[in-house]
Amino acid sequence: MGIRGKLLLASLTLLIVPWLGYQYIQNLESYLRTAHEEKLIDRVSIMAAVMSGQQQLFDNHATASTTGNTQSHLYIRPLQTAIQLDGYIDDWRHYQNREQPLGKSSGDLSVLQRTGHYNEFLYIVLRVKDDNVIYRSPKSLRLDRSDHLRISMLDSSGHFRRYQVTTITPGWVSAYLMPERHNNSDLLPLKPEPRIKGEWQYSNDGYTVELRIPFTMLGTKFAIAVADVDDAIKGDVKNIVASANTENADELGSITVPNPKMESLLNRLNRTNNQIWVTDTHQRVIGMADGLTEVIDDDLNEQQIQNSSSPFSILMKLFYRLTLKQPNDDFTDLLSSASRLDNPAVAAAVAGNPGIYWRTTEDEDINIITTAHPVYINENIVGTIAIEENSNSILILQNRVIEAMANMSILTFLLTVGVLLAFATRLSLRIHRLRNEVDASISDDGKVQSIKLHTKSGDEIGDLGRSFASMLQRLSQYNRYLETISSKLSHELRTPITIVRSSLDNLDQDKLDPKSITYVKRANEGITRLNSILTRMSEATHLEQTILHEKREIYCASKVIEACADGYRLAYPEQHFEYHCSDSAQPINIEGSPELLAQLMDKLVDNATDFARKDSAITLSIANTDNSLSITVHNQGPTLPDEMRASLFDSMVSVRQHKTDEPHLGLGLYIVRLITEFHDAKIEIQNTSSPEGVAFKLTIPLATT
Amino acid sequence: MSKRITIVEDEEAIRKNYVEALQKQGYEVASYANREAAEEGFMQQLPDLVLLDIGLNDEIEGGFELCRLLRQQSPTLSIIFLTARDSDLDIVSGLRLGADDYLTKDISLINLCARVAAFFRRIDALQQPQAEEQALKRGELLLDMNRYSVSWRGHPLELSLTEFWLIHCLARHPGHVKSREQLMKDAHIVVDDTTITSHIKRVRKKFTEIDNAFSAIDSVYGMGYRWLENQS
Numbered sequence: 001m002g003i004r005g006k007l008l009l010a011s012l013t014l015l016i017v018p019w020l021g022y023q024y025i026q027n028l029e030s031y032l033r034t035a036h037e038e039k040l041i042d043r044v045s046i047m048a049a050v051m052s053g054q055q056q057l058f059d060n061h062a063t064a065s066t067t068g069n070t071q072s073h074l075y076i077r078p079l080q081t082a083i084q085l086d087g088y089i090d091d092w093r094h095y096q097n098r099e100q101p102l103g104k105s106s107g108d109l110s111v112l113q114r115t116g117h118y119n120e121f122l123y124i125v126l127r128v129k130d131d132n133v134i135y136r137s138p139k140s141l142r143l144d145r146s147d148h149l150r151i152s153m154l155d156s157s158g159h160f161r162r163y164q165v166t167t168i169t170p171g172w173v174s175a176y177l178m179p180e181r182h183n184n185s186d187l188l189p190l191k192p193e194p195r196i197k198g199e200w201q202y203s204n205d206g207y208t209v210e211l212r213i214p215f216t217m218l219g220t221k222f223a224i225a226v227a228d229v230d231d232a233i234k235g236d237v238k239n240i241v242a243s244a245n246t247e248n249a250d251e252l253g254s255i256t257v258p259n260p261k262m263e264s265l266l267n268r269l270n271r272t273n274n275q276i277w278v279t280d281t282h283q284r285v286i287g288m289a290d291g292l293t294e295v296i297d298d299d300l301n302e303q304q305i306q307n308s309s310s311p312f313s314i315l316m317k318l319f320y321r322l323t324l325k326q327p328n329d330d331f332t333d334l335l336s337s338a339s340r341l342d343n344p345a346v347a348a349a350v351a352g353n354p355g356i357y358w359r360t361t362e363d364e365d366i367n368i369i370t371t372a373h374p375v376y377i378n379e380n381i382v383g384t385i386a387i388e389e390n391s392n393s394i395l396i397l398q399n400r401v402i403e404a405m406a407n408m409s410i411l412t413f414l415l416t417v418g419v420l421l422a423f424a425t426r427l428s429l430r431i432h433r434l435r436n437e438v439d440a441s442i443s444d445d446g447k448v449q450s451i452k453l454h455t456k457s458g459d460e461i462g463d464l465g466r467s468f469a470s471m472l473q474r475l476s477q478y479n480r481y482l483e484t485i486s487s488k489l490s491h492e493l494r495t496p497i498t499i500v501r502s503s504l505d506n507l508d509q510d511k512l513d514p515k516s517i518t519y520v521k522r523a524n525e526g527i528t529r530l531n532s533i534l535t536r537m538s539e540a541t542h543l544e545q546t547i548l549h550e551k552r553e554i555y556c557a558s559k560v561i562e563a564c565a566d567g568y569r570l571a572y573p574e575q576h577f578e579y580h581c582s583d584s585a586q587p588i589n590i591e592g593s594p595e596l597l598a599q600l601m602d603k604l605v606d607n608a609t610d611f612a613r614k615d616s617a618i619t620l621s622i623a624n625t626d627n628s629l630s631i632t633v634h635n636q637g638p639t640l641p642d643e644m645r646a647s648l649f650d651s652m653v654s655v656r657q658h659k660t661d662e663p664h665l666g667l668g669l670y671i672v673r674l675i676t677e678f679h680d681a682k683i684e685i686q687n688t689s690s691p692e693g694v695a696f697k698l699t700i701p702l703a704t705t
Numbered sequence: 706m707s708k709r710i711t712i713v714e715d716e717e718a719i720r721k722n723y724v725e726a727l728q729k730q731g732y733e734v735a736s737y738a739n740r741e742a743a744e745e746g747f748m749q750q751l752p753d754l755v756l757l758d759i760g761l762n763d764e765i766e767g768g769f770e771l772c773r774l775l776r777q778q779s780p781t782l783s784i785i786f787l788t789a790r791d792s793d794l795d796i797v798s799g800l801r802l803g804a805d806d807y808l809t810k811d812i813s814l815i816n817l818c819a820r821v822a823a824f825f826r827r828i829d830a831l832q833q834p835q836a837e838e839q840a841l842k843r844g845e846l847l848l849d850m851n852r853y854s855v856s857w858r859g860h861p862l863e864l865s866l867t868e869f870w871l872i873h874c875l876a877r878h879p880g881h882v883k884s885r886e887q888l889m890k891d892a893h894i895v896v897d898d899t900t901i902t903s904h905i906k907r908v909r910k911k912f913t914e915i916d917n918a919f920s921a922i923d924s925v926y927g928m929g930y931r932w933l934e935n936q937s
Contacts, residue, residue, distance in 0.1 A: 487792075494789035495716055498810040502722035505814030506729075531811045538791060539897040545793050546899055560926050567927025570882075595902055598926035602898075605927070 003431075004424040011413075011420050018409035025402055032394045033369075037356050040274075040371040044387045045354065047269050048373040051278065051385055057262050057287070058280070058375075058382040072244035072253025073284040074222060075339035079116035083123045085210045087170070087201025092116075092125055100338070102126065102226065106239040109228040113243075117257060122213045126226060130206035134229045136168045143176055143189055145235030148227050149209060151175060151196065152246035153255075154219035160249035161217075163193055167200045170207065174198070215257055222255035254284060256339075262287035274389035281350050281381055283341045316410075320403050341386060345372040349384035367391035430454075430461050438468050448476035486667060487541030490534040497534070501527050540667045540674070547596070547678050554703045555594045556587040557629055558622050564601045565620050575609050580621035588624050591703040592679040600675040601633070603668045604696050608635035611694065627702050634695040639687035649673035649683065672696075708825050709752035712736040713743045713771060714787075715762045719810070723756065723787075726814045727821065740767040747775060754783040754824060759790055759799070769802055776803040783824050787817070791896065793903050806865045809896065816893040823866055827853040843876045844934050846921070860915045867892050868908050875922060879934035882925045905930060 001009075051057070077098065083091045092098075092114050102111040112127045126149070136146040148166035155161050163175040175196035176189030198211035225242030229235055244253035266276050266289035278287040348355030349372035357370045372386035437453050451472045455465040504523055512520065558581050565579040601620075608618045616636040623630050649669045676683045681700040688695050710732045714720040717738065724734045735752065737743035740761050755775060761767030772784055786799040791809045799807045805824070808817070830852040841848040845858045853869045855862045864872065874891035875883055883891075885901040892904075905922060912919040923933050 491789055491791075494791075494810050495719070498789070499716065499718040499722070501811070502719055502726065502814050506722050506725050534811065535897045539899055542791075542793055542897060542899040542903075546903060549793075563925065564927035567882075567925055571884075571928055594926065595924060598924070599898065599902075602927060 002424075003428045004421060007420045007424040008417065011417050014413050014416055017412065018406060021405040021409060022402070025398060025405065028401060029394065029398055032397060033358075033391075036389075036391075036394055037369065037371065040369060040387055040389060041354055041356065041373070044371045044373040044385055047276070047387070048375045048385045050265070050269065051375045051383075052377055054261075054265065055377050055382075057259060057265075057278075058377065071340075072223065073282075073339045074115060074243065074253060074255040075285040075288070076115050076117045076122055076255065076257050077288075078258060079118040079123065082118050083116070083125075083210065083212070085197060085199045085212055087199035087208050087210055089125060089127065089208060099127075102224070103241040103243055106241050107228070109226065109239040109241055111226045111241050113224075117215070120215045122215060122218065122257070124211045124213070124224065126209045126211070126224075127203065128206040128209070128226055130228055132230045133202075133207050134232050134235075136166045137232070138168050140235075141188055142235070143178075144227065144237065145229065146232075147207070147229050149211075150223075150225040150227060150240075150242070150246040151211075151213075152223045152225075152249075152252055153217070154221040154249065154252065155217055156219050158219060160252075162246065163196060164189065165196070165198060165200075165209070165211070170200050170202055172197070173200045173209070218255065218257070220254055220256075221249070221252035223252045256284070256286045259287060263289065274387050277341055277346075277386045277388075278375070278383055279341055279346055279350075279386065280383045283343070283346050283350060283384070285339050285341060286383065316403070316407060320399065320406070343370050343372070343386070345370040346384050346386050348372065349374045349386065350381065352381060367394075427461070430457075434461065434465050434468065437465075438472070441468075441472050442475075448472055448479060451476070483670075484541065486537035490537040493530070493534055497527060497530055536667060540670055543599075543671055543674055547674060550593050550596065550678065552591050553593065554589050554591050557590045557597065557631070557700065558588045560594045560597050561601065561620055561622055561631060564598055564605070568605050568618075572605075572609055575612065576615075576617040578617045578619045580619065582621075582623040588622065588629050589703045590629055590679065590700045592700070596675045596678060600672050600698070601631075603672050604633040604698075607668055608633055608694075608696075611635055611637040613637045613693075616691070616693075624702065629700045629702055631698040631700070632695050633698075634688065634693055636691045636693035638694075639692060640685060640694055649676075707731055707733045708754065709733045709735070709750075710754045710756065710821065711743070711746065711752040712756045713738075713740075713761065713768065714756070714758045715739060715760070716758075722814070723817075726818060730818050730822070732821070738762075740764055740771055743771055744774065747771075747778065751775075751779055751782060753828070754785065754821065756785050756787045757804070759786060759788040759795065769798065772799070772802045772804055783828060785820075785824070787812075791900065793900065796900075796903070797907075800865060804865075806867055808867075808894065812894065820866060820893055823853060826851065827866075841873070841876065843879055843932065844921070845916075846872075846876055848873055848876060857912055857915050857919070862911050862915065864908070864911065867894060868904065868911075871904055871908060875930060875932040879932045882928045882931045884929040888929065 077095075080094065081091075095114055095116060098114045098116070099112050100114075102113045105111070108129075108131050110129045112129075114125045116123050128147075130147065134146045136143065136148075140146075143164045143166050146166050148164050151163040151165065153161050160180060162178040162180065164178050165173050165175045167173045175193040175198075177191050177193045178189055195217055196211060196213050198209055201208050223242060223244035223246045225240050225246045227237045228239040230238050245251035262278060266278065266287055270276055270289040276289045277285050280286050343355075343357055343359075345355030345357035352374050354374075355370070355372040357372075359368055359370070360366065368388055368390050370386055370388045372384045374381045375383045375385055433454065441449060441451055441453070443449050451469055453465045453469045453472075455462055455469050457465075500523070504520055504527070507520055509517060509520070562579060562581070565577055568575070568577050605618065605620075612618055612635040619632070619634040621632045621634070623632075649672060672683065676698060679700050681698055683696060683698045686695045686697060687693075710727055712720055712723050712727075712734060714723065714736065715738050720736050720738065724736050727734045735746060737746055738761075755771075757768040757771055759766060759768035761771075764770070768786060768788065772786070775782055775784055780803075784804045786804050786807045787810060788795070788799075788808075789810045796807045806820070808820070812820075830849075831854075839850045841850060847856045848869075849855070850873075853864075853866060855864050855869060855872055870892040871888055874888055885898050888901055889896060905924075909919070909922055912921070921933050923931050925931055
């Protein structure tokens, strides 16, 4: 793993930032809730104060609220349009959320009801689930020997009235006024009541009845019941479900028709996204304004999505839509259609304290907060006012914070990672470059070629570069020292040798006894040998200088080599030489110096003769390809150790095992290298197997003509 | 009158040895150990021949300075560099400053004396009218063995004694290949092969300055050099 990978890995720790942010937002939610609660409490207390000035709004309910059945209550909400009394539920489809069970289901009988008012009429639709619908026998006068409805009320003048509705066939129905006392002897209807009308229709699992009752008939108390008869012969009532007991005036439930004054007041107080109830002291709804399910922010969101031009933000929005809990207004809240608020907050308000209650809707999608406050009139609690608001505003706020934070985190993360990546890339590039430069500074054979390191930057890499540079500098100085030590040594030794030699020369030989003459002679021999060593030692240096001033010319290599071969036959009479040329007719032109090439050949042949097996031939061969020429000097004899092959051309390296009279300093092949470089050529040493021996192969580029 | 020789050499042992050896040959020898003393001496009287070391104590090119000074004073004075420095660059620099020869210190005293004697002979021969002709003629080449002078196609060449002897060695037996060792021996010098090659190159250059088509000195690769008489 490179520096880049490691830095990227390290940068993953940055991911802790969005996590911390998320934790913070979780805390934020509780703060937001508290703030929200306080805000709502403030508002509801203001509303309560407003309501306390509206005494007459509560007066209507004063009697109803204090006596009789306080549990059953019907709050009639308005309808947008008139209901066609046709026995079908289609007209009510917008009011699905108002549907509530009527009383408690009993046996196989269960009833769902929806209510509403329009233009001074109360509309009720009852969906009765009954496995066996019994119709009134046309012959019977009794209304209670078949499936029937019982409606009881206190009329506007306070009289208890009982009505029954049944039919001999599905279709148009109307109610009959029943005797006040429900006695066995007195079950026949008194007279038809045409003001209560309805339509009775089949349904898949029973029947549906739509009823219309004018407000003029209604007082403050009301109850409705469905009686089920399953045996047409006996006609016994088997089950009854009822909103309240229809038989006793005291047990009737209360009914509240919205007071237009109350409605308009509440609508003025209302805000778009909350719902306001006014209840009496029995938590019965006596007025409300409904805004809870209205769409508040979604359009804005859609607009934002559409307006934001960058694909990134659209992508992010979509991402958040999928991952975050979104404000959801498509929920069913049974309470909002309830006529009685069985809510701890309202209960607390009835008791005299402001109440707060959090709940979730049945589908658990939305948190709803209810705050309630008692309404005082003349220091008596006459009712409560309650506000419900869904938590969409909190959710939206929270989501916005999360989105903003996530966007920032992602941007920061990407930016940091980008910067780190760029930085790491640059670092690794610089290190790569330094490595390549250092590699390039030293040739394959270990010679320092040129020191071209980028060492200007002041940081650690620059420091490393400088350290490499100075290391290479020292290495190259050391190499230079090694290469020049022979010439320096020869120069320094020359003076003492001259002293010895001139002193010996000054000895008057005639005056010496024969013994001394022998010693002087031996001393002279030693001096001569020393001299020849010195001469060889300085040869390489001289050659370097010569090469500096040598002029390049184009000459035929094969002629030079051939001449050399002839020369060697004379110079080494005891050695056999072979010369091969692949194409002797054509001149093979190369660029360089023929003298130097000959000198190179001298060294190679000198070397070859030293190692050649006796009676074996030294082979000089030339072969040329399209753009290069190779000259090979091969001798049979011991092969070279592999590890020495590359360094053999360095100064002062020698692999000679046996001692010879001639001094060997390992400078011969160094000279070969110098001349090879002068010719831009390459030289390599190969061990040959059959016959065993060593071949020096010189490859020289051909001159371009 | 005996010839006067001045030796400028910072190494005392060598200086004294040289002085003694040359005195034995009957020369009048003066010696100086540094440049200042030598300059003072030269102001008073110029000798016939000067042996100069290049490095004088701390002055690594003190000998060159002296050579330049002497050449200004006398264009005919014989100056021989006798030094431990044997690089091509030093040889070329020395000869370019007007020295007559350039010897390395490993020369034996016998060789040195022979060379000094040859120098004086050359000076004497140049001063005296042409007596008997002791010349070696090889085609266009004419070697005067008394004056150690060489001419090609009638044009005289300015050659150092070393160079003269190299030509002489080659031209004595035209066509015979002379190895570098033989050339060194005849020129009374002990140098390496590269230096011999440089000498030969310099000589060739001097010839080609007179005659562009000169090619009488032939390189025999692997062996040495030979004089081609019929080449012109």
